[in-house]
Amino acid sequence: MESGTGTSSDQRMNAALPASYESQQQHRPWADLPADILGVAFGRLALFEDRARLRSICRAWRAAALHLRAPPPLPMLVLSDFSSYYSFREEATMTDASRSMPLPKKETAADAGTVARCVGSFGGWLVGVSLIKGRSFGDHGCFLTNPFSRGVVRLPPPSTSGRTRSVDASSSRRPCAMSFCKVVLSSSPADDTSSKCVVAAISVIKRAAKLAFWRSGMKSWCVCDVACITEFMDIVFCHGKLYMLGDGEFGPELFAFEISEDDSSGLMVSRVEHYAYEFDLPEVDVGTDWRLVEWRGKLIVATCTVEARVRVFEVDLSSDPARLTEMESLDGDCIFITPCSSRSFRSCDYDGFGGDLIYLIDGGSNHRPERFVYSMKDEAMAPFAADIPEDRLRALDGTFMNPTWLFPHQ
Structure with a gap:
């Protein structure tokens, strides 16, 4: 039975608590949002920018987002x-x-007199090449950049003295000017030398096509001189091979390139199949x-x-x-x-x-x-x-x- 004062035990307990307790109960911190509810909200965000904003709310949300399973952003x-x-x-x-993509300053600094263009992507990575202003042809630099992690992988200059290797395994060193129009990757690159990612690039200068390869640790591109490469149409990695469409005399031609390791140059084309x-x-x-x-x-x-x-x-x-x-x-x-x-x-x-x-x-x-x-x-x-x-x-x-x-x- 309650005393004659008319004050309940709950009221007496609440009176003994700090004045902010009730407010805290009504407005729980966002950091305490249950993970399952946060996962539903995260999965409903289709844009990468919105997911980035969610992760920036607090440390708890950022940590939770790393373990959430959600479909890839659009x-x-x-x-x-x-x-x-x-x-x-x-x-x-x-x-x-939206705002511009952050780029490596070394390749795109205004005082360097270079202009950059994007020529490919893989996952969250972009492939860029830079050209010296006023130069008629030949790319000056090539780089991979992840605008979200700010990772950068710098590749050898496309236009340089590099090893040129043909299918018959003969090779020579001579100046080679290349201007990349498309670059594809076999897997996601890493910022260390353990990456097995193979980079394949098609260069076209004055309608002359070249196929070049690079992998982490190589100091120059391996340029493949193959008679079957005429006018370039497209390339893609699939089933561990590089497939290429070329514009032949009687229509598009399909080729498959098998790429293997080579002690002297790092990579070489070991086999070409014409389908x-x-x-x-x-x-x-x-x-x-x-x-x-x-x-x-x-x-x-x-x-x-x-x-x-x-x-x-x-x-x-x-x-x-x-x-x-x-x-x-x-x-x-x-x-x-x-x-x-x-x-x-x-x-x-x-x-x-x-x-x-x-x-x-x-x-x-x-x-x-x-x-x-x-x-x-x-x-x-x-x-x-x-x-x-x-x-x-x-x-x-x-x-x-x-x-x-x-x-x-x-």
């Missing part, structure tokens, strides 16, 4: 000159331009641009016809000749393509993000739009990234500057 589009990047919204539209192929649809137009993509461990080819229809083919290398079979869907995935980077992405992790779509940005042809998204389900094309000003995609001389897709980790 892709980002980096302009060729690194001047800015655009994020991909969950509604499949692009955000306004003859046939289509299941003989009426396909083989005169259009082709792109190679690795999708779920399979090698696929995407091409856009003159009617602005994108067609996707799975490559079967087990048959002779190799067979290219047209695909009707990507099992809900999407493909993102630019001349500098091509990759598939699992889009079903995000509500409202359509599947079986191909996002393509390419300024190599005038007979089709440079920026569009193609639906494999509807066989319909729609404008894409139309909000990016045209002048942001062109150099001062009017030439198209290919942007690069970046796929950051969480």
